[in-house]
Amino acid sequence: MNINVGKNIRMSDFIDSKDNRSMLLDLTVTSSIGAQPGTENISETLKQYNTIFDGIILNPGQLEHHANLVGGKLRAAPLVRVDWTNAYRDKEFCLPAATVKRVSLSDGADALTLGASAAVATFLLGFGEDLESENIKSISLLARECYRLSLPLVVDIRPIGGNISADNYTGSIKLGASFMMEAGADALILPECEPETCKLIGMWATVPVIMRCDEVPTSEKAQRMLEAGMTGIVLSEKSLPVPGFDGKATALRSLLHQ
Amino acid sequence: MIISSGKTVRLNRIFNPNDGRAVCVAADHGWMSDPTPNVLELRRILEQVVLGGADAVLVSYGTALRMGNFFHGKNSPALLIRADWMNMPRLGGSNVSNILPAVNFKKQATSTAKDALLVGASAITIYYFIGYSDEFEAINIEQAATFAKECRKVGLPLIIEPMAVGAPVTGVNITEILIASARIAAEIGADALKIPYTNDVMSFKKLVDEAGVPVLVLGGAKSDEPRDALELVDEAIRAGASGVVFGRNVTKARNPRGMVSDICALVHGNKTVNQILGIGAKKRGRLRPVAANCTGCQMCEFVCTHYHSSEYGQEKSRLRIEFKYKPNEPHTSKPIVCPLCEKCVEACKEGALTIGAEGYLVLEKERCNACGDCVDACPLHLVFLDDDKPILCDLCEGNPQCILWCKQRAIVLTEIKESKQHVS
Numbered sequence: 001m002n003i004n005v006g007k008n009i010r011m012s013d014f015i016d017s018k019d020n021r022s023m024l025l026d027l028t029v030t031s032s033i034g035a036q037p038g039t040e041n042i043s044e045t046l047k048q049y050n051t052i053f054d055g056i057i058l059n060p061g062q063l064e065h066h067a068n069l070v071g072g073k074l075r076a077a078p079l080v081r082v083d084w085t086n087a088y089r090d091k092e093f094c095l096p097a098a099t100v101k102r103v104s105l106s107d108g109a110d111a112l113t114l115g116a117s118a119a120v121a122t123f124l125l126g127f128g129e130d131l132e133s134e135n136i137k138s139i140s141l142l143a144r145e146c147y148r149l150s151l152p153l154v155v156d157i158r159p160i161g162g163n164i165s166a167d168n169y170t171g172s173i174k175l176g177a178s179f180m181m182e183a184g185a186d187a188l189i190l191p192e193c194e195p196e197t198c199k200l201i202g203m204w205a206t207v208p209v210i211m212r213c214d215e216v217p218t219s220e221k222a223q224r225m226l227e228a229g230m231t232g233i234v235l236s237e238k239s240l241p242v243p244g245f246d247g248k249a250t251a252l253r254s255l256l257h258q
Numbered sequence: 259m260i261i262s263s264g265k266t267v268r269l270n271r272i273f274n275p276n277d278g279r280a281v282c283v284a285a286d287h288g289w290m291s292d293p294t295p296n297v298l299e300l301r302r303i304l305e306q307v308v309l310g311g312a313d314a315v316l317v318s319y320g321t322a323l324r325m326g327n328f329f330h331g332k333n334s335p336a337l338l339i340r341a342d343w344m345n346m347p348r349l350g351g352s353n354v355s356n357i358l359p360a361v362n363f364k365k366q367a368t369s370t371a372k373d374a375l376l377v378g379a380s381a382i383t384i385y386y387f388i389g390y391s392d393e394f395e396a397i398n399i400e401q402a403a404t405f406a407k408e409c410r411k412v413g414l415p416l417i418i419e420p421m422a423v424g425a426p427v428t429g430v431n432i433t434e435i436l437i438a439s440a441r442i443a444a445e446i447g448a449d450a451l452k453i454p455y456t457n458d459v460m461s462f463k464k465l466v467d468e469a470g471v472p473v474l475v476l477g478g479a480k481s482d483e484p485r486d487a488l489e490l491v492d493e494a495i496r497a498g499a500s501g502v503v504f505g506r507n508v509t510k511a512r513n514p515r516g517m518v519s520d521i522c523a524l525v526h527g528n529k530t531v532n533q534i535l536g537i538g539a540k541k542r543g544r545l546r547p548v549a550a551n552c553t554g555c556q557m558c559e560f561v562c563t564h565y566h567s568s569e570y571g572q573e574k575s576r577l578r579i580e581f582k583y584k585p586n587e588p589h590t591s592k593p594i595v596c597p598l599c600e601k602c603v604e605a606c607k608e609g610a611l612t613i614g615a616e617g618y619l620v621l622e623k624e625r626c627n628a629c630g631d632c633v634d635a636c637p638l639h640l641v642f643l644d645d646d647k648p649i650l651c652d653l654c655e656g657n658p659q660c661i662l663w664c665k666q667r668a669i670v671l672t673e674i675k676e677s678k679q680h681v682s
Contacts, residue, residue, distance in 0.1 A: 031445035034438030035468040042470055060406060061447035065471065084399050084446070086392055094434035095389055095426055101396035105403040105446060113410060 006150025007186060013077035013117035014055030015187070015208055015231060021256045022210055022232030023249075025049055026057040026156075028081040028120075029237055031105070032088045038240025042066060045240070050075040052249050055117065057081055057234070060106045063114045071115060079154065080116035082106040082142065087124055087160060100127045100161070102135055108145040108153075118152040118187070123180055125172050126161025136183065143184030155185040156212070156234075170197050177201050177209070187231070195228045202229020214238040216248040219255055232256055264413015265449060268380040271336040272314045272415070272450075273472060273500060279525050282314040282452075282474060283307045283518065284505030286340040289318035291347035292357050296509035303509050304328050307335070310518025314338050314380065316503060319369045322377050329378060336380035338417065341369040341405065344385055346423065363390055367401050371408035371416075381415035383452060383503075388439045390424035399446065406447025418448035419476070433461045440469040452476050452503045455490050462497035472500035477507040483670060484517065488531045491524045501525050532657050535671070543617065543671040545577075545595035545651070545658060552668035554579055554591030558660035565659045566649075576640060576651040577660060577669075593669050594638050595660070596651035605635035611648070618653040 015022040030039055039045055042062050046069040050056065053076040063070070063078050070078040084105045089097040102124055111119045121139050124131060139155060146153040157176035164172055173193050180188055187208040190201065202209055208231035216239055217225065225233065233252065239245060273280045285304060288297035296303060300321065307315060308328055314336040315328065322329075322337055329337040348360040365385060374382045384405050386398050402418055409416040420439035422432050433456045440451055450472040456462045466473045475494035481487040487507040494502070502521060511517040523529040535543065556579050559572040567574045577595045596619075603611045603619070610625035611632060628646040635641075641650045660669050 028445070031442055034441040040468050059445035060403070060410075061443075061445045062470075064410060064447060065444075065449075084396075084403070086395065094431040094438065097392055099392040101392050103396045103400040103403070105399070106407060110407045110410065 004147075004150050007146075007152050010117045010150070011152045011186065011208075013071075014079060016054060016257060019257055020208070020231060021226075022054045022208065023052075023253055023256050024055045024057060024079070024210065024232065024234040025053045025076070026081075026212070026234050026236050027062070028057050028059050029088055030062075031059045031081070031084050032086055033093050036237045036240075038245075039237050043069065046070060048246070049249070052076075052246070052253055053235075054232070055079050057120050060110065060114060063116065067115055071117075077117040078115060079118045079120050080106055080111045080114055081122070082108075082111060082119045083122050083138070085122060085124060087127070087158070100124070100131060102131060102138075104138060108142060108149045108151050112149055112151055116151070118154050119146055120154045120156055120189075122156050122158055123176055124161060125157070125159040125176050126164035128161070128163070131161075136179065139180065139185075140183050146186075147184065152186040153184065154187040154189060154210075155180040155183070156189040157191065159191065170194060173197060174201065177205060181205060181207065189234050190230075195224050198225060198228035198230055205229075208232075210234050212236060215242060216245065216252055219251070222252060222255055226256070262410070262413045265409075265415050268336075268413070269415050269449065271380040272338070274313060274526060277526060278472070278500055279495075280313040280472075280474065280501035281311070281518065281522050281525050282316060282338065282501065282503040283312045283335075283508050284316040284452075284476070284503050285321070285509055286316050286318050287505060287509070288321070289340060290344060294510075296506065300509075301325060303514050306513075306515035307508060307518050310508075310515040311522045312518050313501070316340055316383055316505075319373065319377065322379070326377070337378055339369055339374040339377065339379040339382050340384075341371070341374060341382040342366060342384045342401070343368045344387075346387075346421075363387075363394060365394075365398065365401070367405070371405060371412050371414045375412050375414050379414065381417050381449070382409065383417040383419055386418050386420045386439065386443050386446075387423055388420060388435060388442075389422045389427040399442075402443070402446050402448075409449075410447070415449040416447060417450045417452055417474070418443040418446070419452040421454070433457070437461065437465045437468060440465045440473065444469050444471045450474060450500070454478060455494055459493050459497045462494060462499070466498040473498070474501050474503045475499045477502065477504035480506040480510045484511070484520070485531060485535060485671065486667075487517075488520060488524060488534060491521055492531050495525060535673075543653070543673050544598040545653070545660070546597075546670050546672045547593040547595055548668050548670055549590070549592035551666040552579065552591045552593055553666055554581060554589070555666075557663055558593060558669060561659045561663045565654055574644060574649060576649060578640070593660075594640065595669060596638070596640055599637065601635040601637060602632035602641055602648075602650060605631040607631065611650075618656060619650055620652065621648060621650070623647060 055077040057079045059081050085102040086097040087100045143153050159172035189210050189212050191212050210232045211225050211230045212234045214236050312335045316338040318340050344365040345360040348356050386402050388395050420443050422435040452474045455475050491502050508514050508517045520534045523534050559575040562575040579591050580594050582590045608625045610622045612620050614620040632648050633641045
């Protein structure tokens with residue numbers, strides 16, 4: 001894919017240009033369900049992990065208030081989540097979602113103003129046609145805007161709706177990846193899936209593909225992901241409260257960038 | 259926290275740079291509910307609010323244009339503009355009057371950040387309703403995000419007011435929802451929050467800590483007693499709040515200036531509620547029972563005994579709970595407390611009992627000859643001798659423990675009018 005110089009430079013903020021690998025941390029689920037273990041004090045979380053990761057995905061408000069803790073040569077690059085959804089509000093949340101919604105929180109121009117190295121959009125699958133078509137429309141428009149602004153667009157594919165089952169899970173990931181490539185994404189984030197699926201998407205995707213993990217993968221598992229063509233790993237907030245996270249994350253970093 | 263220069267400068271107009279706190283007054287009720295006296299007399303009330311020393315005042319755009327003079331000059335309050343409108347008070351079930359009830363909950367963005375900046379605002383305030391429906395919340399989030407973007411562009415602070423309303427919001431989950439909503443608002447881009455109190459210090463501290471931006475507690479409906487409103491402020495500040503945005507508790511107060519000044523003393527002056535209400539100072543107070551609130555738990559008797567004698571029990575309590583039993587009816591209970599009638603003082607021939615300068619009974623032990631006249635004189639039989647010395651209510655030297663411990667508020671402190679004051 002022919003992307004412009006500005007995008008290349010910004011992509012290299014969070015995908016190491018030497019080895020084409022990336023390790024990201026996603027702290028944005030808090031915009032839907034409030035603070036989670038390990039993210040209660042976002043400032044402390046950023047101070048603790050901003051040198052371990054290549055990039056940290058933040059909501060606009062957090063990036064604005066903690067811009068001094070990210071970016072630059074030594075710290076993780078900020079990526080900004082440009083949308084909000086209540087899809088993560090399950091029965092354990094104090095106010096479970098009855099109807100899933102997704103709305104825009106930010107746009108390309110705002111993300112650039114905030115100093116983000118990329119905009120991250122969510123593509124929800126399995127919630128019905130209305131939500132999907134609105135999601136497609138908004139990501140397509142965002143892709144056009146990001147192209148004009150030379151801002152990389154990363155799309156986070158989330159097949160988590162009620163229409164997703166064990167039978168169509170893998171297919172949904174492939175569908176989501178294909179749609180988002182067509183829409184103009186510059187990088188994809190996939191949920192965990194079989195190495196064969198990773199390999200297949202890694203082969204035909206012409207953009208970096210990063211895998212989302214809820215816990216730090218073992219070195220064997222991480223190695224398999226990389227061999228399957230993945231560019232790197234995004235750790236979710238769920239990985240933070242696990243004992244020994246720092247050590248495991250540092251070891252993963254060494255493995256990714258060895 | 260790093261934010262733009264414009265935001266920093268404007269936040270410093272709202273939050274006192276010396277202590278990082280703010281006393282704000284919400285005077286935007288006419289924009290969303292009936293023209294009650296506090297709306298119709300807003301100009302007179304705002305004069306009082308300014309004199310009271312408020313750091314900022316929240317008004318509608320129209321009021322800002324009509325009453326902009328209140329915001330002129332360095333020492334005037336900062337102007338906060340309510341940038342949206344909603345009809346919640348007209349939905350019914352609210353505690354305000356309602357001329358034209360509404361059926362569907364509506365909210366509209368009515369001013370832009372740029373509009374507010376051009377009239378000299380130091381921030382805008384918008385609602386974020388959570389709990390009414392998923393659709394309505396999504397609209398709220400989208401509007402809030404649009405405001406956040408605009409505010410970033412023009413360097414204007416954004417204050418978001420999360421409100422948990424709707425059928426799924428219950429007494430069981432409201433605290434959890436408020437805590438989550440505070441963080442969600444900060445994630446969207448709030449520079450400060452205006453939020454209801456969660457009714458206990460611990461949970462509000464969690465809310466403040468997890469929000470990560472300055473939190474201003476709101477007052478809600480007017481409290482029956484000023485003390486209730488002040489205690490809310492006191493608890494919120496102890497939980498880490500950066501101040502208050504009080505509306506009806508100020509604009510409907512008999513003395514708005516005094517109320518603002520009292521809140522300022524709590525927020526900026528680190529005073530206690532008792533100090534502000536004058537217990538142990540110039541004003542005099544006396545205990546008043548509120549029988550309807552009494553559950554008969556007798557906690558007050560235990561607390562009184564323990565506070566004065568470091569003993570467990572009720573025998574040495576300076577007040578008592580009186581129970582009444584009627585056949586086939588639930589029993590009733592009522593606190594019998596010292597009304598400061600001063601009969602004991604009048605009966606003491608030795609002059610050992612006086613009302614001290616700070617307004618409560620003082621016993622000079624050296625003068626007391628244990629004659630027991632004070633015991634006989636007490637019409638409520640609250641005075642007794644212990645170890646040859648009279649035991650009587652001294653209002654815990656200005657900090658009545660029975661009031662502090664009675665969660666039902668079955669005992670309150672009422673001010674004694676000036677004409678009745680008796681200062682020795």
